[in-house]
Amino acid sequence: MSEPIKLVAFCGSLRKASFNRLALNAFTQRLPQGTELSTIEIDWPLYNADIQAKGFPAPIGTAQQAVLAADGVVFASPEYNYSVASPLKNAIDWLSRFTPQPFAGKPMATFGASGGVLGTARAQYHLRQVMVFLDGRFVNKPEVMIGQAPTRFSAEGALTDEAAGKLLADLGAALVLACRKAKAAAAVT
Numbered sequence: 001m002s003e004p005i006k007l008v009a010f011c012g013s014l015r016k017a018s019f020n021r022l023a024l025n026a027f028t029q030r031l032p033q034g035t036e037l038s039t040i041e042i043d044w045p046l047y048n049a050d051i052q053a054k055g056f057p058a059p060i061g062t063a064q065q066a067v068l069a070a071d072g073v074v075f076a077s078p079e080y081n082y083s084v085a086s087p088l089k090n091a092i093d094w095l096s097r098f099t100p101q102p103f104a105g106k107p108m109a110t111f112g113a114s115g116g117v118l119g120t121a122r123a124q125y126h127l128r129q130v131m132v133f134l135d136g137r138f139v140n141k142p143e144v145m146i147g148q149a150p151t152r153f154s155a156e157g158a159l160t161d162e163a164a165g166k167l168l169a170d171l172g173a174a175l176v177l178a179c180r181k182a183k184a185a186a187a188v189t
Contacts, residue, residue: 002034002180003183004034004035004036005032005034005035005036005071005072005176005179005180006035006036006037006038006069006070006071006072007031007035007036007037007038007070007071007072007073007074007175007179008037008038008039008040008066008067008070008072008073008074009024009027009028009037009038009039009040009073009074009075009076010039010040010042010073010074010075010076010088010091011024011039011042011076011088012042012075012076012077012078012084012085012087012088012112012123013076013078013085013087014042014043014087017157018078019078019113019114019115019146019149019150019152019153020076020077020078020112020113021076022113022153022157022158022159023076023111023112023113023146023149023159023164023168024039024074024076025157026158026159026164026165026168027074027076027111027168027171027172030165030168030169030172031172031176032172032173032176035172035176037074038066040063040066040067040091041059042063042087042088042090042091043087044057044059044060044087044090044091044094045057046090047090047093047094047097052094052097056094056097056098060094060095063091063094063095064095064098064102067095067102067103067106068100068102070106071106071107071179071182071183072106072107072108072109072175072176072178072179072182073103073106073107073108073109073136074108074109074110074175075088075108075109075110075111075127076110076111076112076113077110077111077112077120077123077124077127078112078113078114078120078123079112079114079116079118079119079120079121079122079123079124080123082122082123083122083123083126084123084126084127084130085123088127089130092130092134096134101134101135103131103134103135103136104134104135104136105135105137105182106136106137106182107137107138107139107175107178107179107181107182108131108136108137108138108139108175109138109139109171109172109174109175110124110127110128110138110144111124111143111144111145111146111167111168111171112124112144112145112146113146113147113149113152113153114146114147114149115148115149115150116147116148117147117148118145118147119145119146119147119148119149120145120146121143121145124143124145137178137182139171139174139175139178141174142167142170142171142174143167144164144167144168144171146161146164152164
């Protein structure tokens with residue numbers, strides 16, 4: 001049996017019953033066996049260099065250590081005004097200030113759910129651009145953009161769209177494969 005793959009996840013929506021949190025739950029349920037996922041809650045203060053100068057707030061330091069220890073990173077990203085949700089961008093801004101910077105070289109996956117038809121496409125593309133600078137390694141396929149989210153989840157919060165469920169499962173499998181490849185490559189260097 002191979003070692004478990006450890007993932008950390010960020011949900012860009014702070015609302016507990018958001019469609020993106022529901023999508024993250026659906027993603028977690030479909031991960032390959034032997035994969036562990038923990039969610040980092042990001043209800044953090046806005047990034048401020050004055051706060052950083054006094055020391056990183058404890059939850060942010062804990063998050064940096066969790067990302068460093070993880071094999072891969074997952075982002076469930078809503079789309080606000082055609083871009084990445086501010087809580088998620090704020091979390092990335094905070095974590096990017098650490099040395100070592102925890103996103104560098106990490107396999108990553110992103111998906112999102114929104115009420116619109118495009119289902120977070122623009123936010124995901126912006127997130128990918130941000131991570132180019134931070135050297136994150138996104139899995140490119142499949143792209144998972146759950147549009148018209150109110151019609152894709154039951155009243156109890158379960159994902160009811162089979163096609164979206166299959167895409168989430170395929171994305172999870174692709175991320176786990178990318179993590180295993182990265183671990184194998186690190187073992188020979």
